[in-house]
Amino acid sequence: MKIGLFDSGIGGISVLKKLTYLNGAHYIYIADTDRAPYGIKTPEMLESFVFQFMKFFEHKNVDEIFAACNTTDSIIIEKGLKFDIKYHSIVKAGVCASKSKNVGVIGTNVTIKNETYKKQLEKLDKRVYQKSAQLFVSLVEEGIFYGRMVEAIANFYLNSFKKTNIEELILGCTHFPFLKGIISRVLPNVKIIDPAEELSKEIAVDKSRRPFVEFYVTGDIKDFERKLKRINFRVPHVVHKLKVERLKVGNSEKANIANWNVRSG
Ligand code: DGL
Numbered sequence: 001m002k003i004g005l006f007d008s009g010i011g012g013i014s015v016l017k018k019l020t021y022l023n024g025a026h027y028i029y030i031a032d033t034d035r036a037p038y039g040i041k042t043p044e045m046l047e048s049f050v051f052q053f054m055k056f057f058e059h060k061n062v063d064e065i066f067a068a069c070n071t072t073d074s075i076i077i078e079k080g081l082k083f084d085i086k087y088h089s090i091v092k093a094g095v096c097a098s099k100s101k102n103v104g105v106i107g108t109n110v111t112i113k114n115e116t117y118k119k120q121l122e123k124l125d126k127r128v129y130q131k132s133a134q135l136f137v138s139l140v141e142e143g144i145f146y147g148r149m150v151e152a153i154a155n156f157y158l159n160s161f162k163k164t165n166i167e168e169l170i171l172g173c174t175h176f177p178f179l180k181g182i183i184s185r186v187l188p189n190v191k192i193i194d195p196a197e198e199l200s201k202e203i204a205v206d207k208s209r210r211p212f213v214e215f216y217v218t219g220d221i222k223d224f225e226r227k228l229k230r231i232n233f234r235v236p237h238v239v240h241k242l243k244v245e246r247l248k249v250g251n252s253e254k255a256n257i258a259n260w261n262v263r264s265g
Pocket of ligand 1 (some may be wrong): 009011012031036037039040067068069070071072097108111137172173174175
């Protein structure tokens, strides 16, 4: 089985890790580091990225896609985008995972502005407090997971939740679980929800073989390899360069997809 994932960078690895633990599939992970971060892009740009990835996954004969990015998932939900390949939503999984009445949500600027979590949780009669925490994305990409600066930024984003009565905080961005330690120190009495936990229940368990990951990186592949080491990513893998220009092949030029320029790192 081939599973596709995409994100602006290493955030989606918080999802990938959970899936590889449960299923020894062949994973194709696009890290669009050249166009990161996604949380400050326009909906139109993000929609076009999504369709570029879908074409790439079709070309790679991917069987299922697991959302590894809340920002694009929020665009997919808000615009009602549909695909030929089965797609598993992380936002819907996060909503499903929520069990309390008063819920906090943090995400990127786009996810929070779209209110995708908020609207879905409110339909379930919950009270929702949401806040964008865009800088967390840069911290994680830079490999800054602890220290005074992280604490200051975490306090800046999370202190306002202390005035609420939230019982849970949904990490509505796949980069955020890398900062779970500091987040739960700032909000010690709040249950932290990583939607990837719930999302991973949607993959069939198959441990009959070892997982393998092909990374396709639009930015600097050496830099990406360094990041993989930093987060101690141990699943067998290979890193390829994927040029953004090659992703921009139009629908009418589908035949050109075969020429996609990928090379091993
Ligand atoms: N990790 C992504 C998300 O879950 C995108 C973060 C970004 O690039 O701003 O939203």
